[in-house]
Amino acid sequence: xxxxxxxxxxxxxxxxxxxxxxxxxxxxxxxxxxxxxxxxxxxxxxxxxxxxxxxxxxxxxxxxxxxxxxxxxxxxxxxxxxxxxxxxxxxxxxxxxxxxxxxxxxxxxxxxxxxxxxxxxxxxxxxxxxxxxxxxxxxxxxxxxxxxxxxxxxxxxxxxxxxxxxxxxxxxxxxxxxxxxxxxxxxxxxxxxxxxxxxxxxxxxxxxxxxxxxxxxxxxxxxxxxxxxxxxxxxxxxxxxxxxxxxxxxxxxxxxxxxxxxxxxxxxxxxxxxxxxxxxxxxxxxxxxxxxxxxxxxxxxxxxxxxxxxxxxxxxxxxxxxxxxxxxxxxxxxxxxxxxxxxxxxxxxxxxxxxxxxxxxxxxxxxxxxxxxxxxxxxxxxxxxxxxxxxxxxxxxxxxxxxxxxxxxxxxxxxxxxxxxxxx
Amino acid sequence: xxxxxxxxxxxxxxxxxxxxxxxxxxxxxxxxxxxxxxxxxxxxxxxxxxxxxxxxxxxxxxxxxxxxxxxxxxxxxxxxxxxxxxxxxxxxxxxxxxxxxxxxxxxxxxxxxxxxxxxxxxxxxxxxxxxxxxxxxxxxxxxxxxxxxxxxxxxxxxxxxxxxxxxxxxxxxxxxxxxxxxxxxxxxxxxxxxxxxxxxxxxxxxxxxxxxxxxxxxxxxxxxxxxxxxxxxxxxxxxxxxxxxxxxxxxxxxxxxxxxxxxxxxxx
Numbered sequence: 001x002x003x004x005x006x007x008x009x010x011x012x013x014x015x016x017x018x019x020x021x022x023x024x025x026x027x028x029x030x031x032x033x034x035x036x037x038x039x040x041x042x043x044x045x046x047x048x049x050x051x052x053x054x055x056x057x058x059x060x061x062x063x064x065x066x067x068x069x070x071x072x073x074x075x076x077x078x079x080x081x082x083x084x085x086x087x088x089x090x091x092x093x094x095x096x097x098x099x100x101x102x103x104x105x106x107x108x109x110x111x112x113x114x115x116x117x118x119x120x121x122x123x124x125x126x127x128x129x130x131x132x133x134x135x136x137x138x139x140x141x142x143x144x145x146x147x148x149x150x151x152x153x154x155x156x157x158x159x160x161x162x163x164x165x166x167x168x169x170x171x172x173x174x175x176x177x178x179x180x181x182x183x184x185x186x187x188x189x190x191x192x193x194x195x196x197x198x199x200x201x202x203x204x205x206x207x208x209x210x211x212x213x214x215x216x217x218x219x220x221x222x223x224x225x226x227x228x229x230x231x232x233x234x235x236x237x238x239x240x241x242x243x244x245x246x247x248x249x250x251x252x253x254x255x256x257x258x259x260x261x262x263x264x265x266x267x268x269x270x271x272x273x274x275x276x277x278x279x280x281x282x283x284x285x286x287x288x289x290x291x292x293x294x295x296x297x298x299x300x301x302x303x304x305x306x307x308x309x310x311x312x313x314x315x316x317x318x319x320x321x322x323x324x325x326x327x328x329x330x331x332x333x334x335x336x337x338x339x340x341x342x343x344x345x346x347x348x349x350x351x352x353x354x355x356x357x358x359x360x361x362x363x364x365x366x367x368x369x370x371x372x373x374x375x376x377x378x379x380x381x382x383x384x385x386x387x388x389x390x391x392x393x394x395x396x397x398x399x400x401x402x403x404x405x406x407x408x409x410x411x412x413x414x415x416x417x418x419x420x421x422x423x424x
Numbered sequence: 425x426x427x428x429x430x431x432x433x434x435x436x437x438x439x440x441x442x443x444x445x446x447x448x449x450x451x452x453x454x455x456x457x458x459x460x461x462x463x464x465x466x467x468x469x470x471x472x473x474x475x476x477x478x479x480x481x482x483x484x485x486x487x488x489x490x491x492x493x494x495x496x497x498x499x500x501x502x503x504x505x506x507x508x509x510x511x512x513x514x515x516x517x518x519x520x521x522x523x524x525x526x527x528x529x530x531x532x533x534x535x536x537x538x539x540x541x542x543x544x545x546x547x548x549x550x551x552x553x554x555x556x557x558x559x560x561x562x563x564x565x566x567x568x569x570x571x572x573x574x575x576x577x578x579x580x581x582x583x584x585x586x587x588x589x590x591x592x593x594x595x596x597x598x599x600x601x602x603x604x605x606x607x608x609x610x611x612x613x614x615x616x617x618x619x620x621x622x623x624x625x626x627x628x629x630x631x632x633x634x635x636x637x638x639x640x641x642x643x644x645x646x647x648x649x650x651x652x653x654x655x656x657x658x659x660x661x662x663x664x665x666x667x668x669x670x671x672x673x674x675x676x677x678x679x680x681x682x683x684x685x686x687x688x689x690x691x692x
Contacts, residue, residue: 040513081684107681115681124540151538165677224676229523229531231544268529272546307549310597357480357654358556384556387486387512423513 041071041085041424048147048417051397056191056202056412063189063415064146065092070102082106093146093189102156117161122154123174125222125233127264127275129350130365131319133299134235134262134279136220137174138242140183145190145410147396147417155183169225176218179210181255182242185410193409195338196251200403200412207244208254230267236260241283247292256293257284272306288325291333296324311354319346338404345371359384363394367407374400374408392419447607452576455584455605456569461500462610464566466639467665469495471686474660475511478557481652487511488555491687492564495669501526504674505565508682515555519679524565532561535679542679551596558647558656563628571595582607598626609633609640625651636663664690 048064068089074081085103090096105119126135130153143152157180164171185192186205194201210216218239225232237260246256262279278300285293299322305315323329326342333339351364366377380394395416400408449455475489489511495504507520523531529547536543550562572588579585584605590596597619604614611633617626632644641663648655667690673683 040516042513076684079684081681115677117681122538122540124542154539163677165672165675167672170675170677226675229525229528266544268531268547271529271548273544275544306546307552310549310552313546313549354553357478357558358553359480384514386484387514390514 038075039071039073041069042421044068044070044149044419044421046148046417046419048415050412051395051414051416052412054191054200054202054412056187056200060093060189062093063413064148064417066090066148067092072103077106080106080108100156113165115161115163115165117163120156120158121161122151122156123159123161124154125172125224125235127266127277127303128301128319129303129305129315129317129348130367131301131317131346131348133277133301134222134233134237134260134264136218136237136239136242136260138180138182141185142183142189145185145396145413145415147394147415147419149392149419149421155180169223172220172222172224174218174220176220176239177214178212179216179218179240179255181207181209181240181244184243185413190410190413193338193404195336195404196247198338200409205244205253208248208252210240210255230265233264235262235264235279241294245294246284249292258282262299269304270306272304275301275303277301285325288323288328289332291329291336295326295329298322298324305350313350313352315348315350317348319348320344321346341371343371344406345369369406372400372405372408373402374398374405376407376410388423390421390423392421393417448579449584450576450579452574452586455576455586455610456574456588457500458610459584459586459603459605459612460566460569462640463612463642464503465496465499466641467496467637469493469667469669470663470665471667471669471690472660472663473689474658476557476559476656476658478654478656480654481649486556488515488557493669493673493683493686495671495674497671503565504671506674506678506683507564508687509555517682519682520555521674521679522561522565523674526568526570530565533676533679540680542676548595557658558649558654559658563647577602579607583613606633611640611642625649631657637665639665662689 044066046064046066046068047062049062054060066089068087070085070087072083072085074083083103083105087100087102089098091098101120102122103120105117105121108116108118110116123137124135126132132139138155138157140152140155157176158178159174159176162173187202188204191200191202192205194203218237220237221235223234239258240255241258244253244255247253259282260279262277264275264277266273266275278298281297281299283294283296285295288295300320301317303315303317305313307313321344323340323342330339346367346369348365348367353362355362361382363380363382366375368375375398377397378394380392383391385391397414398407398410400411402408472492474492475487478486478488488509490507490509493506497503503524505522505524509515509518517537519535521533530550532545532547534543534545535541551560554561554564571592572590575587577585577587584607586603586605587600588603589600590598593599598617599620599622601615601617603612605611606613611630613630615628616624619625627648627650628645630642630645633640634643635641643660644657646655646657667686669686673686
């Protein structure tokens, strides 16, 4: 084959079907989108591999190998909207065909100012950018580390969300009857540092779940409003730590009780957007002396985002995780070399550059902790070929001075990935 | 008798002439204010479906389709916009909301349904691409007229031609822009942007105006990038003014749960 012909063929193949004129070539005006039930979704293929071997997972070079289809259907039943969004994917890393119900919900208005959303749903609130203080809804860290689409960082839960709206303030109440933990790093796809063994392990982490029962569900609430464009919110949560960071005397990991309260503000500031959020994490170990239970924490976040030059936006966040009663922990943990610092300082930086009429997006996001001396870098490049096809390449790169720190333990999880998606 | 006729004709033409003269506005601020009202403040509120065809320099095309709700707090003053996307698939159900302020920075939000995320967007990047098109965010919601100095360059038979220069040149990519305002309906029908090197690089032009409930309304327009050759054409249909929107529609509630009754195409 003529070598010069190949690139031009590729370009032709990738080009969108050219529309004959300004007309859309169909009568999309004629049919109103919401008038009839809608099927939508995408098919996607994604691969990712480690940039270095993980001695704890010697046979696992791949970190991502998905062949995925997402189907979504939504319609109205009277004035109530219902929607179903389901993923089916063949996973070449955790071997097998998996299904995930992302959404199966019904949206109802109980009165002019009361809404109820019932069912499997993804929930988000709070002001952090990839940092969460008062958002206690489940997250999927495995997907996040593997380089799946950002939407998979938020895992769904079967919940009831009741919202009350008023001129002055609005109230959201979310009840999740069965505790839904994060999808945490459990040794299957990525190894983790085991402080008891003092080494990296891929031992499958299977924590005890709280008993199912009315008292063991999760309750989250948010009171929020807006004053002159500045959004404020107060938060509360009753449930469990979303990661299994408690251990029984027998050595079994489990989710311990957690209540949180917090607040946030967000608004225009200095030509950009500023936000501040704090949260008080109140666990079972009130005096901090039990090393098998997480201590109470104060978490603080400050953020600022603005456009630097046209098409280039930058944002920075400072985050503090302040472990309370640190002296009591230090006195009781057998002088553990893996004891977390009293204050974990973390900075994030995000740079987003949009080019080619927004079809090419270069993104850089990194976490950097001067106290843990570790880092997590997330560069990515998204290219929108046309209205249905998009290609993403990126990397998740961890580095750290010590083997046990938050990001440092995942050094061997560093990977590069690529995804191609066709949406319809 | 002949003299009388002549006098009558002269009187009539004089009346006509003085009438035309009276209709010609001379105060540039009045012209700009009226053009701003004509372009962005028709009725107290409005609903419209819109679609854009984005053509890049290589001739490749992409599309966007959305419904816009608008509500004015005061004519020429603060406004609220809600833009709900229906196409293409990757932006479907994404919602963009603006609280436009004339005395302070706008408040702007974007709702991403797959993450249930209400994202705040900074007011600074108003002159960046609106969802990948050649329109800027500011073209959709209107540029604050107090941000520019205005000068009436010329009054032709059909147009007022106004030159605008930014009070804060560092905040924008143009050094000036020229607006052609239709004297009949006060709609800006052509805008040409010039850069620091005095080069014409961007043009907005109105391609169709229709009467909607007695208001002359732009139903088709185009923005051209004169450097790259790319352009975007936007069409509006199913417009309706004064449908009774109030401020409560423009809140976080509508981002997370689309206000179906308002977004629905009106029956008449």
